[in-house]
Amino acid sequence: MREKLGEILVRLGHVNAQQLNDGLTRQKGNRKKIGETLISLGHCSEENVYAALAQQWGVEYIPAEALTAKNATALSLVPEGFAKEHLLIPIGLTETTLVVAMADPDDIVAVDNLQKLSGKRVDGRLASPSAIMTAIENSYEKIRKAGEVTEAIGDLQFFATSDEDDESLVDMSKTGANEDAPVVKLVNLMLADAITSRATDIHIEPYEEALVVRFRVDGVLMEVMRPPKASHAGIVSRIKILSKLNIAEKRLPQDGRFTVRTPEKEIDMRVSILPLVTGEKIVMRLLDKSSFAFSLATLGFVEEDGKIFRRWIRQPYGLVIISGPTGAGKSTTLFAALNEIKSVEDNITTVEDPVEYHVPGVNQVQTKAKIGLTFAAALRSILRQDPDKLLIGEIRDEETADIAVKFALTGHLVFSTVHANDAPSTITRLLDIGVPPFLCGSVLNLVMAQRLVRRICQHCKVEYDPDEAEMQALLVDNEFLKGRKFWRGRGCAQCRNTGYHGRTGIFEILEMRRNIRSLVFDNANQDEIRNAAIANGMISLRDAAFKKIFAGITTSHELLRVTVQEI
Numbered sequence: 280m281r282e283k284l285g286e287i288l289v290r291l292g293h294v295n296a297q298q299l300n301d302g303l304t305r306q307k308g309n310r311k312k313i314g315e316t317l318i319s320l321g322h323c324s325e326e327n328v329y330a331a332l333a334q335q336w337g338v339e340y341i342p343a344e345a346l347t348a349k350n351a352t353a354l355s356l357v358p359e360g361f362a363k364e365h366l367l368i369p370i371g372l373t374e375t376t377l378v379v380a381m382a383d384p385d386d387i388v389a390v391d392n393l394q395k396l397s398g399k400r401v402d403g404r405l406a407s408p409s410a411i412m413t414a415i416e417n418s419y420e421k422i423r424k425a426g427e428v429t430e431a432i433g434d435l436q437f438f439a440t441s442d443e444d445d446e447s448l449v450d451m452s453k454t455g456a457n458e459d460a461p462v463v464k465l466v467n468l469m470l471a472d473a474i475t476s477r478a479t480d481i482h483i484e485p486y487e488e489a490l491v492v493r494f495r496v497d498g499v500l501m502e503v504m505r506p507p508k509a510s511h512a513g514i515v516s517r518i519k520i521l522s523k524l525n526i527a528e529k530r531l532p533q534d535g536r537f538t539v540r541t542p543e544k545e546i547d548m549r550v551s552i553l554p555l556v557t558g559e560k561i562v563m564r565l566l567d568k569s570s571f572a573f574s575l576a577t578l579g580f581v582e583e584d585g586k587i588f589r590r591w592i593r594q595p596y597g598l599v600i601i602s603g604p605t606g607a608g609k610s611t612t613l614f615a616a617l618n619e620i621k622s623v624e625d626n627i628t629t630v631e632d633p634v635e636y637h638v639p640g641v642n643q644v645q646t647k648a649k650i651g652l653t654f655a656a657a658l659r660s661i662l663r664q665d666p667d668k669l670l671i672g673e674i675r676d677e678e679t680a681d682i683a684v685k686f687a688l689t690g691h692l693v694f695s696t697v698h699a700n701d702a703p704s705t706i707t708r709l710l711d712i713g714v715p716p717f718l719c720g721s722v723l724n725l726v727m728a729q730r731l732v733r734r735i736c737q738h739c740k741v742e743y744d745p746d747e748a749e750m751q752a753l754l755v756d757n758e759f760l761k762g763r764k765f766w767r768g769r770g771c772a773q774c775r776n777t778g779y780h781g782r783t784g785i786f787e788i789l790e791m792r793r794n795i796r797s798l799v800f801d802n803a804n805q806d807e808i809r810n811a812a813i814a815n816g817m818i819s820l821r822d823a824a825f826k827k828i829f830a831g832i833t834t835s836h837e838l839l840r841v842t843v844q845e846i
Contacts, residue, residue, distance in 0.1 A: 281335055282334075282335060283335075284313055284314055284328075284331055284332060284335055285299045285302070285303070285313050285317075287331040287334055287335055288317070288323060288327065288328070288331050291327070291330075291331060293323050293324075293327040293328075293331065294317060294322050294323050298317070298320075298322040298323075299317075301320065301322065302316045302317045302320060302322060305320060314328040314329075314331075314332065318741065319741050319742050320742065321741065321742070321743045321744065325407045325408070325409055325410075325769075326342065326343060326407055326410070328407075329382075329405060329406065329407040330342070332405060333405045336384070336385075336405065338384055338403070338404060338405050339404045339405070340404070340405050340406070341370065341380045341404050341405065341406045342406075342410075343406070343407065343410035343413070343414075346368065346370065346380055346406050346410050346411065346413075346414040350369070350370070350371055350372045352372055353369040353370070353371060353372035353377060353378075354368075354369055354418055354419065356369060356372075356377065356396055356397045357369050357379075357393065357396060357397070358396075359415065359419045361392070361396075362415050362419070363412070363415055365381070365386060365388075365389040365392075366381065366382035366383070366408050366411050366412070367379050367380065367381040367382070367386075367389060367393075367411065368380050368406075368411055368414050368415055368418060370404075371402075372399075373399075375399055375400055376399055376400045376401070376402050377393060377397045377399045377400070377401050377402070378402045378404065379393060379401055379402065379403055379404065380404045380405070380406040380411060380414070381403045381404065381405065381406065381411075382405075382406065382407070382408040382411055384403030384404065384405055385403075390403060409739065409769065409770075409771050412771055412773070413771070413776070460513075461510075461513075462510060462513035462514060462516075462517050463517060465506060465510060465514065466514060466517045466518065466521075469481065469483075469492060469504070470539055470548075471541075472494075472503065473494055473565060474539070474541065474544075474546060474565070476494055476496055476503075476775075477496055477497075478494035478495060478496050478565060479495050479496070479498075479564065479565055479606075480494070480495035480500075480562060480563065480564055480565065481493075481494055481495075481561075481562070481563040481565070482494075482495070482500065482560070482561075482562050483511075483514060483515075483518075483560065483561040483562075483563075484560050485508075485511050485555065485557045485558035485559070485560060486557055487557055488508065489505055489508060490505060490506050490507070490508045490510065490511045490514075491505055492504045492505070492506065496775075496777075497733045497734075497777075497779055497780070497781060497782050498606060498731055498733065498782060499733070499777075499779075501775065501777065511558055514561075515552070515558075515559050515561060518550060518552075518561055518563070519533070519535075519552070521537040521548075521550075522535030522536060522537050522548075522550045523535055523537075524550070524552065529554060529559060530554055531554065532551070532552060532553050532554065533550075533551075533552045534549075534550065534551050534552075535550045535552075536548060536549050536550060537550070538568075544567060544568070545567075545568045546565050546566065546567055546568065547565075547566040547567075547568050547633075548563050548564070548565060548566075549563065549564040549566065549633065550562075550563050551563075551564075566633065566635050567636075568637055573611055573614065573615045573618070574615055574618060574619065575588065575589065575615050575616065575619055577615075578608070578611070578612060578615055578783070578784045579783035579784035579785070579786075579827075579832075580784070580786065581823075581826065584786050584788055584818070584823075587725075587788050587790060588616070588725070588727065588786075588788065589619070591724045591725040591790070592616045592619070592620055592692075592694075592725075593620060594692060594724055595690070595692065596687060596689075596690045596691055596692055597687055597692060597693070597722055597723070597724035598683065598684065598687040598693045598695070598722045598723050598724060599616075599692070599693070599694050599695075599724055599725045599727075600674075600695055600696070600697055600705055600709070600723065600725070600726045600727070601613055601694075601695075601696050601697075601727050601728075601729060602696065602697045602698065602699040602700075602701070602702065602704075602705040602708075602726065602727070602728045602729075603696075603698075603699070603728055603729050603730060604698065604700075604730075605698070606731070607729055607730050607731055608729060608730075608731045608782075608784055609696040609729065610631075610635055610636070610672070610696070611636075612727075612729060612784070613670055613694050613695075613696065614635075614636050614638055614670075616694065617629075617638060617641060617668070617670060617694070618638060620668070621638075621640050621641060623640075624667075625667040625668055626642070626664070626665055626666050626667045626668075627640070627641045627642065627666070627667065627668045627669075627670070628641070628642040628643075628644065628661050628664060628666045628668075628669055628670070629641060629642070629643045629644065629669070629670035629671075629672070630644045630646060630654055630657045630658060630661065630669075630670070630671050630672060631643060631644070631645055631646070631670075631672035632645065632646040632648075632654070632672050632673070633645055641670075642664075644657050644661070646672075654671065654672070654673070654675070654676075654679045655676070655678040655679050655682060658671065658679065658682045658683075658686075659682070662682075662686065666691065667691060667692070668691065668692045668693075668694070669683075669686055669691060669692070669693045669694070670693075670694045670695070671683055671693065671694070671695040671696075672695070672696065673695065673696050673697070673698075674695050674696070674697050674709070674712065675698075676712065677712055677713035677714075680709065680712045680713060680714050681713070681714070683695055684714055684718050684719075684722050687722040688718070688721070688722055693722075697709065699728065700728070700843075701728045701787055701809075701819075701820060702726045702727060702728040702787045702788070702789035702812065702817070703726075703789065703805040703806075703808040703809040703812060704805050705726045705728065705789075706719065706723070706726060706789075706799060706805065706808060707804070707805045707808075709723075710799075710802070716799055716800055716801075716802045717800055719799055720791075720796040720797075720799035720800045721796070723791045723796075723799070724791055725788065725789070725790060725791065726788075726789040726791070727786055727787065727788045727789070728786070728787040728789075728820060729784050729785065729786045729787070729820075730784070730785050730820060730824075730841040730842065731782045731783070731784055731785075731841070732782065732783060732784075732785055732824060732827060732832075732833040732837040732838070732840075732841055733777075733779035733780075733781070733782050733833060733834075733837055734779060734780060734781040734782060734783055734832055734833060735766055735767060735768045735778065735779060735780075735831065735832065735833060735834060736768040736770075736771065736773060736774035736777070736778055736779055736780040737780070738768075738771050738773040738774065738780075739768045739769040739770060739771040739773070739774065739778065740766055740767070740768055740831070741766065741767065741768075741769055742764055742765065742766055743765055743766070743767060744765065745760070745765050745835065749835055752835075752839060753835055753838070753839070754844050763829050764829065764831065765828065765834075765835065766828075766831040766834070767834050767836075768780075768834075778834075783827065783832060783833070785820055785823040785824045785827060785841075785842075786818075786820075786823055787817065787818065787819055787820045787823060788817060788818070789808075789812045789817055790812075790815065790817075792815055794811050794815070795808060795811055795812060795815070798811055820841075820842045821838065821842045821843075821844060824837070824838040824841070824842055825838065
């Protein structure tokens with residue numbers, strides 16, 4: 280008779296009797312296998328569970344560190360898609376046998392298809408699913424990268440664009456650049472990988488002994504490659520050529536842009552080059568110029584916050600301000616709002632620097648400071664364009680603020696952003712810019728501070744109990760956490776072992792009710808405004824983040840990364 284999995288785990292010392300009983304009790308409610316339950320409770324690792332399963336089933340177990348496809352011929356017999364679908368990877372090949380590590384060696388359909396693909400007998404071994412996925416990513420990488428280089432050269436089109444004349448596009452594929460040059464291939468691969476990885480920024484950083492390439496994905500930088508140090512000069516020159524910058528100038532910062540076209544989308548690349556003591560550092564911002572795909576429903580509003588925000592963006596006039604640091608998703612929220620309220624009856628105009636999203640039915644103006652087209656200059660002309668609703672990319676000076684306020688006072692709805700830490704400090708920031716208190720209190724409808732937090736990867740999400748150090752960092756006690764659940768991602772191939780995939784918003788909404796307006800008229804400080812807003816029902820950014828944690832959407836690490844606890 281087969282020994283039970285739980286008994287094997289206890290015998291091997293991977294769990295104790297109390298943890299096993301805990302798992303068996305929890306299993307009755309969730310109807311999962313005991314191994315899955317113990318993993319989700321954090322009592323046992325996936326590796327230990329699958330090593331015990333191998334003993335139970337009498338098959339050989341392949342640990343994660345040994346799970347590498349060393350035989351390229353064996354790897355080429357099994358398509359990557361098939362390997363991911365059935366959670367398997369070929370690890371050896373003889374004249375008659377294909378050796379395969381599988382999450383389920385008894386998967387008859389997979390074994391039968393493998394025999395047809397390879398024409399050989401299949402010898403199935405056991406390995407954990409996450410270890411197999413990681414091995415698939417690592418092992419198929421060379422095959423995939425080789426294909427990507429060819430595909431990148433064939434599919435990526437480069438166009439140099441000029442801030443002075445956006446319509447003049449120079450097709451860089453016709454400027455004599457050798458597309459077979461290694462540096463050209465490397466840059467193409469870098470850009471293609473950034474686009475498929477959903478990166479918003481590419482950092483190319485020269486150090487004394489290394490050249491490091493990092494992508495910002497979901498708001499956090501991650502290292503993706505280390506090209507040879509000798510390739511740095513060639514990479515810089517290639518990007519300067521694409522951006523129509525001065526190749527010979529290595530002492531001064533330079534800014535430029537170019538466009539990358541793929542069969543699916545068009546990406547605007549904003550290039551910044553900064554001379555360091557170790558060489559020129561390049562940062563490229565990726566802006567997707569395809570149609571705007573967000574809506575208020577996808578931004579992460581809880582139901583009550585969504586109702587409040589929708590109510591105020593549908594008012595006939597007034598000022599709606601979104602605040603937060605760079606990269607907090609302010610522009611995305613504003614355009615989602617415009618997308619929801621736009622109609623053929625309204626003339627909606629925006630002034631932006633730069634235009635990040637193209638929205639059909641909205642008139643969009645991009646500022647060009649070099650030729651004098653500033654926010655203020657553009658706004659003065661727009662006032663003569665018979666607008667109904669106006670979006671100002673950012674209120675950054677007194678002149679822009681003055682025009683925005685006057686526009687809102689004359690029966691128009693104005694949306695804009697301000698750099699501030701929270702909703703109450705946004706009001707004091709407007710006063711500091713130069714908006715008189717009586718005007719600020721009169722025109723403001725809504726102030727909303729927001730941040731973006733990363734979502735837990737759904738492929739490797741597990742429940743856990745926070746330790747004492749985590750609770751101290753969160754400044755909470757056991758009573759506050761009573762009955763609450765915490766979740767995190769273990770890290771898998773789907774999320775590049777980060778434990779996160781995608782982002783969602785947290786919001787602090789301050790409605791300008793009469794008591795708040797009175798405080799602004801009286802030039803009250805932000806603490807007084809905050810206390811009154813909380814008394815009115817405002818949820819702070821930190822409390823909004825806690826709601827997302829307890830809903831299993833994000834983690835305490837993200838709360839600590841993007842919010843501050845006032846003591």
